[in-house]
Each structure stands twice: as structure tokens, then as C-alpha cells.
Amino acid sequence: MTHLVVNNIERHFGSVKALQGVSFDVHEGEFFCLLGASSAGKTTTLRAIAGLEELSQGSVEFAGEDLTESPVQGRGMSMIFQTFALYPHLSVHANLAYPLVRDGVPRKEIKQRVAEVAELLRVTHTLKRKPSTLSGGEQQRVAIGRAIVRRPKLLLLDEPLTNLDAKLRHDMRAEFKRLHRELGMTMLYATPDQLEALTMGQRIALIRDGKIVESGTPRELYSAPSNTFVASMVGSPVINLINGKISTQGDQNSLQMPFGEVPIATQRFNMSINSGDELTLGVRPNDIHISSDTPAEFNADMSVSGRVHLTEPLGDVTILDIDVSGSLLKLVLPEEKATSYSPGQDIELSFQLSDAHLFMTETGVRVN
Amino acid sequence: MASTTRSNGGLWARLTAPKNRGPLLVAPAIIVLFVMNIFPLLWSFGLSFFNYRANRLKVPEFVGFKNFERVLTDEKIWDRFQTTAIIVASSVTLQLIIGFALAMLFAKHFPMRRIIMMLVLTPMMLSFVSVGVFFKLYYEPTFGLLSYFINFFTTEPFVLLSSSTGALAGIVIADAWMWSPFVMLLVLAGLVSVPKYLYEAAEIDRVSPWRRFITITFPYIKSLLLLAILFRTIETFKIFDIIYIITEGGPGSSTESIAVNIYRMAFQNFRTSRSGALAYIILFIVIVLTNLYLYSVNRRAAEEDL
Secondary structure (H helix, E strand, O other), X not given: OEEEEEEEEEEEEOOEEEEEEEEEEEEOOOEEEEEOOOOOOHHHHHHHHHOOOOOOEEEEEEOOEEOOOOOHHHHXXXXXXOOOOOOOXXXXXXXXXXXXXXXXXXXXXXXXXXXXXXXXXXXXXXXXXXXXXXXXXXXXXXXXXXXXXXXXXXXXXXOOOOOOOHHHHHHHHHHHHHHHHHHOOEEEXXXXXXHHHHHHOOEEEEEEOOEEEEEEOHHHHHHOOOEHHHHHHOOOOOOEEEEEEEEEEOOXXXXXXXXXXXXXXXXXXXXXXXXXXXXXXXXXHHHOXXXXXXXXXXXXXXXXEEEEEEEEEOOOEEEEEEEEOOEEEEEEEEHHHHOOOOOOOEEEEEEOHHHOEEEEOOOOEEOO | OXXXXXXXXXXXXXXXXXXXXXXXXXXXXXXXXXXXXXXXXXXXXXXXXXXOOXXXXXXXXXXXXXXXXXXXXXXXXXXXXXXXXXXXXXXXHHHHHHHHHHHHHHOOOOOOHHHHHHHHHHHHHOOHHHHHHHHHHHHOOOOOHHXXXXXOOOOOOOOHHHOHHHHHHHHHHXXXXXXXXXXXXXXXXXXXXXXXXXXXXXXXXXXXXXXXXHXXXXXXXHHHHHHHHXXXXXXXXXXXXXXXXXXXXXXXXXOOOHHHHHHHHHHOOOOHHHHHHXXXXXXXXXXXXXXXXXXXXXXXXXHHXX
16 A cells, blocks of 8 residues: 655755755565665755655645645654664653654553563663663664654655764664564655665665655665666676677677677667667676586576686675776685685676676666 | 173163063053952951951951851842842843833834934943933932823822832833843844854745744844843942942842942941941852853854854
8 A cells, every 4th residue: 555655746945956856655564765875855855755845746645644744743744863863861761752752642551651662672771771872773763762762654765874883883783673573654764875775675766856766665676777877876786887889780689898898689678779789787796607517507608708807805895906907807706715806806707698787888777 | 682781780681671561561451450459358268257347446356257148048138139139130131121122123224224223332331330320310200201191191299219119110220231242243143143044945935923033033133042041140239339339238138239239338337347248248159140141152162163
């Protein structure tokens, strides 16, 4: 069931157009991620949904009701701010109880619900303290607690992990998934981190320059990105993109790449391709293998030779940068296999054409 | 090098040696301060234990604590203290209310805000004498603005300063008019220091305006408000100029503050020693208040370090 409908919203600050027609919808109980670089319009979108920003155009519907004109208080949503925005002069307990007072919840029940939430988020030991004496992770959890204590129908999260260190971020990702499962509320999560979006989001919308570029499940965005922007935003390490030119010989089209010729079947493309058109070939680092060591069921129909340019050990895996006729290809190898390679060494790589993504170079749009 | 300077140079050379230059530069100010402030202060403290009168040639006699005793047991003095207390309490309260309201107003953004704020701040920058003269003319029964407007409603001539309550009100209004902007400045500093995201969070949490004020805004202005109260209490406690110009303490003695009383005692009745004793009692009270003030300043600093 559709729960939240954001319909073509625009927000202008003077001549700056922060949002230029953002539309998406979120299903009930869904964990929906809004992924985009900083100043792409994520925060403004969330604030517009919460009612903190006035819309220049468009509408926001929630649970079948048009909320465009209704005040912040009447929207039944909670929001977690990037800065946490805890009330500095109130104790943690008072912070958590804060949203409940308006509802006229009896004192006893407030106490009980605060205790429950504190238990759920493991901040019971901090209840009597002031927020400024808490660690970053604890402050974050109190901010979450304050947002969920009144059981909102929709929870808006504005980059809640950006101010935390890497270890804590990892723990909190799991925490959010657990909370979403246990509470079953709809969550709209804005993040600049594709890893957060991929691991937590049931669906993701990519936003750039105040416009939604594409939305879909993590699987869809990863395996069939609709353009080069989506392809490079989703997935880590970043997809290899190499430019080439179409040449036609009789019926056979092929792509002239710096490292050689790639035969392609243009008849299955969703637009007509002519000789001389420039295309971009995209291959994910995980889809490239070393020719001497390909997995079973791997049907390598393309192989290139290059030289190791750089190795980036990441612990369990290592990223190899391979110089292939002047362009760099990245591939991921398990640590134990990567140790035998060092910069300057010659190497033979292979990948399957079925794993390759093809885009128009000029527009970035996917063609296959 | 230093040793040659010392052995060869005379007094002047020694005075102007690099390490003595700092004290030398400060010396004139210290000397003036001592002659004009510290010496008279100590001398008058000594005098308060004698029966000195500035208009008599008689050699003063030592009387011990008699002056302090007489001052503290004088009902008239207690009455002046009471008058001062009434003026302080009502004027500071009025200043707080008006200053607070103005601060709430100027915390918002509206057209011409800067210019209007500048106008509102003007009274604070005027001298006491001009404010006093201004209000004296304003209250003037025959051509004053106040009487002029009141005469639209009644034919009887209106003389604000003729009754003791009216005169007190006149003093309080003049003082509050002058110093409300000061309270406003302090409160405004507190108001603008509240982070905007807290208000947004409060909006999301659906908090009533009153509760939002108590839990979010007030903690930020609390300590500044305390400073304003203390500062204004100390200052108003010493109120003299405005009263002396507007009412000269009258009608009767109904607006005679303790400072006006000291002035009268010292320079009209020439009971120099006794007025010195009273002045030292007031100095003691002000020192106590000032320490309270410093204590609260330190507490605010400690709070901000958190």
C-alpha cells in the first residue's frame, strides 16, 4: 500500500532551486533510502515532508491525506536530525519524554514508555544525565529514542550516521535494521553513503541537483543502472567506465576500445546505434577476474592484458588498479590471492560481456 | 651591558631602563587615581569616625562608631531606604518586562529592524541630566505633553508630581525608560544564542509555545537575565541624578532616595562625617551585590564551558 506520496515538489531559495520537481512514493512499513551527494537536496526533501520547509510547488500526501498546507505538528511524523538536536538543558529522561507530554499521556505511562525505549536503545544507564555528558553514539540513540517514543507512523532520518565514527556507523546500521524490523514503522532515510543505502534500504531513490535520477531496489540499481551516474553512485569500489567508438563491418557491430575490439549485439539495444557513435563500457570491479584463475561457470568472452599499477589492501580484500592501454581498470581480489601481485607486473584479465553495462557517452543513458 | 648602564647612569637612566618603562608609563594614571579616588575614599572613611562638619572651623573630635549608630537608628534613614527599595523594585521589574518584550520583538526579523533598534537603544546612551530634564518637561503641568493629553479627557489640571505615588511613578517611568534597552540587549543576546534546530525539533515534537519557551528558550537567557537584574539593582540602588532633577526628592520627602538623602546631609546640612558613615554603609551593600553579580558571571562562564 502506498503510504507517502511526494508529488513533484519544488523549493526555491531566491534564485537557487534546491528542489526541482522531486517525486517518489514510499510503501507502508518500508525502509526507503534517499541517496545523494551533499547539497543534492536530501535534507530539503525531508524537511519539506516534515513541513519545516514551505513548498514552492507540488504536494505531499501521507496516509491518503494531503498535507501540503498542514502545520508541522499535525503531520504525525518524527524526524532525526543530523545534529541530533537534543535539548541541552533537559536530562535524557526528559528529552525522551518530551514528545509525549502534548498527547496527555498519563505520567505513569510516560515513565513506562521512556523506560521501554531506553531499554530498546540501551541508554537506560544515561537517563539521569544531560545530553552533553553522553558519547556521540549515546546521543545518537537518545535522538532515535525521542523520535520513536510517540510511535509515529513515519520516521524521517536525516543523515543520522554522518557525525559518527566508522565503527559506530557499522553498529548503528545493524541497529536501524533491527529497529525497523521490531517497530515496523515506515522509515525514510537520507544518506550520502551508498553502503548505508544498499545495506538498509528496501528501495532507494537517487537524487542529484534537486531531482530524482532513478529509484528502485538495491538489486535493480546495482545490476541494471539506468545511466552512468547511477552506475557510479551505487556499488563499491566504483564501476570501471571506459569510452569507446562503434564501428560497423557488414552486419557486425563492434566497439573499438583502447585495449581492443569488443563485439556487441546492437539489435537488442533499446535505441538505434550508428557507426561512429561513442559508447561507454561499464564493468564492475567484482565482475573482472584474472584469466588464469577464473571461477567455474565463468564464461569469459573478453580478455585484456595490462600491467598492475597500484594495489590497495583493504584487509580481507585488495583492490588492484590495472593499467590497460592507458586506462585504469579496478578489480577486487581476495587478500590471499592478491599477495602474489605487485605494481609493474604483467597481468591478463577477463570478464563476461553479459556482465557489461553499455551507456551512451554523451548522455550517460543506458543502451543495453 | 645592564651592569654598565647601572653603574654609569644616574637616576634618569635607571628610571628609563627597559624593564622600568612599563611601570613608568602607568605611573601618572596610578598617581591621579590615588590622589583623586583612593586618598579621598580612605580620608572620608577616617572622617566618618569624627564629628567633622565641612562648614565649621572647629577641630573635629573622634567619636568612634557614634555616626554609624545614629544613622542606623534614625527612622528617617530607614524611611529613605524604604523609598529606595520601592523605586528599585518597581523600576527593575518594569525594565525587565519592557526589556524582555522588546527583546522578543527584535529577535524576529522585520523591515527596518536595525534602524528601529538603534532608536530604541538611544535612551541608554543619553546622560542622566538630559533624561531628567526631558522628563521634568514632559511631566510639567502647564505645557508638558502628559498633562496636555490628559486634558483632552478632563478639564482639571493634571499634576503628576504633586502626589507621592504620582511622583514615585514619574521617577520609575523615567528610569525604566532609560534602562529597559539595556535589559533588552542582554536578553536579546541570550535569545539569538538558541540554536534554530532546537525550535525545529520542538516543532516536530509538537510542543506548546509555552512549554517550548520554558524548556528551550529560558535556559539560554536565564543567566543573562540574572545578570541584568543584579546590574540594574546595583545601579538603581544608587539612583540620584534623575530624582534630583525631576522632583528634588519631593513632594515632601516621598521620592527622596538614599543617595539624595546623603547628598542633602552632606552638602545642604553639612553633616559631613555622618553622611560619610551612611555612604560607607551603602558602599558595603553595593559590594555585597557586586560580589553576587561576579559570582553569577563566573557561573555563566562555567556553564558555557560545559
